[in-house]
Amino acid sequence: xxxxxxxxxxxxxxxxxxxxxxxxxxxxxxxxxxxxxxxxxxxxxxxxxxxxxxxxxxxxxxxxxxxxxxxxxxxxxxxxxxxxxxxxxxxxxxxxxxxxxxxxxxxxxxxxxxxxxxxxxxxxxxxxxxxxxxxxxxxxxxxxxxxxxxxxxxxxxxxxxxxxxx
Amino acid sequence: xxxxxxxxxxxxxxxxxxxxxxxxxxxxxxxxxxxxxxxxxxxxxxxxxxxxxxxxxxxxxxxxxxxxxxxxxxxxxxxxxxxxxxxxxxxxxxxxxxxxxxxxxxxxxxxxxxxxxxxxxxxxxxxxxxxxxxxxxxxxxxxxxxxxxxxxxxxxxxxxxxxxxx
DNA sequence: AGATCTATGTATAAAGA
DNA sequence: TTCTTTATACATAGATC
Numbered sequence: 001x002x003x004x005x006x007x008x009x010x011x012x013x014x015x016x017x018x019x020x021x022x023x024x025x026x027x028x029x030x031x032x033x034x035x036x037x038x039x040x041x042x043x044x045x046x047x048x049x050x051x052x053x054x055x056x057x058x059x060x061x062x063x064x065x066x067x068x069x070x071x072x073x074x075x076x077x078x079x080x081x082x083x084x085x086x087x088x089x090x091x092x093x094x095x096x097x098x099x100x101x102x103x104x105x106x107x108x109x110x111x112x113x114x115x116x117x118x119x120x121x122x123x124x125x126x127x128x129x130x131x132x133x134x135x136x137x138x139x140x141x142x143x144x145x146x147x148x149x150x151x152x153x154x155x156x157x158x159x160x161x162x163x164x165x166x
Numbered sequence: 167x168x169x170x171x172x173x174x175x176x177x178x179x180x181x182x183x184x185x186x187x188x189x190x191x192x193x194x195x196x197x198x199x200x201x202x203x204x205x206x207x208x209x210x211x212x213x214x215x216x217x218x219x220x221x222x223x224x225x226x227x228x229x230x231x232x233x234x235x236x237x238x239x240x241x242x243x244x245x246x247x248x249x250x251x252x253x254x255x256x257x258x259x260x261x262x263x264x265x266x267x268x269x270x271x272x273x274x275x276x277x278x279x280x281x282x283x284x285x286x287x288x289x290x291x292x293x294x295x296x297x298x299x300x301x302x303x304x305x306x307x308x309x310x311x312x313x314x315x316x317x318x319x320x321x322x323x324x325x326x327x328x329x330x331x332x
Numbered sequence: 333a334g335a336t337c338t339a340t341g342t343a344t345a346a347a348g349a
Numbered sequence: 350t351t352c353t354t355t356a357t358a359c360a361t362a363g364a365t366c
């Protein structure tokens with residue numbers, strides 16, 4: 001897209017293709033970063049190529065987890081479960097009042113925390129996290145992530161022991 | 167990025183944010199389309215927002231699955247470094263057998279865990295997780311994520327207390 | 333192979349319709 | 350609100366080292 005207008009087709013020259021890939025991958029991830037930050041949304045990008053020895057995942061596996069978790073929800077339950085998750089996400093500290101203004105404030109608060117998390121997980125300046133409350137809410141979120149695994153593991157451990165007793 | 171240089175922060179005005187989101191989402195998906203076509207790579211983008219009823223996924227969930235599956239069917243160069251001869255999880259568990267790989271084993275084990283988790287979240291039932299060891303490693307991965315936060319919080323708590331003592 | 337430069341094509345914020 | 354327009358900012362292909 002620069003010195004020459006590109007056709008929408010595979011770049012035949014391999015070295016040029018590789019150079020282009022590196023530039024474009026960086027550009028795409030930057031765009032995703034901007035989109036999620038400026039617009040307050042969750043997003044992930046996954047790029048698999050022979051140029052990299054592992055897939056590029058943006059911003060992080062935990063965030064991918066959250067995004068995919070929402071994606072696989074059935075449409076009927078989507079709204080209800082989103083609301084529930086949102087409450088959970090806020091560390092159960094926030095109740096949804098009927099007051100419209102209050103609701104908006106809390107929504108923004110959630111967005112801010114989410115954005116902060118986004119950036120932290122993207123490997124950005126952890127040093128910028130100066131609000132203790134933010135930190136604690138982030139901690140709660142991450143702890144929730146492992147809770148389901150811990151529960152499952154305990155169940156499996158018990159099953160395993162029972163198997164061996166037979 | 168146009169009439170005015172944007173700060174890298176949430177757009178406060180909601181209507182502007184929505185307009186920006188629509189444009190940027192389109193732009194991002196176009197970029198992903200170009201990247202995959204021009205450079206011959208596989209990629210997916212997933213965007214979850216309150217502006218859309220459903221998450222935006224590019225190009226499709228099947229493609230996402232393919233992107234993740236691609237690891238398992240690595241090209242020749244990769245096969246030389248990755249030896250896949252054992253299937254324990256969902257019939258696609260990867261193990262490494264050559265000495266040359268030992269030093270990378272730990273690094274790649276992380277990749278395997280990512281794949282496992284990704285596949286579960288990409289629509290496969292958590293019930294299918296039958297390997298206890300996999301579960302425990304997933305747990306460890308997540309616990310590592312919260313460790314940094316916990317440490318930081320403790321430090322901040324101490325600082326906060328010291329501040330108050332003054 | 334990467335890093336830097338730069339001309340040019342694109343994306344997009346704001347305004348207008 | 351949702352288009353269309355337009356002025357700018359940004360991304361990047363090709364060149365050069």
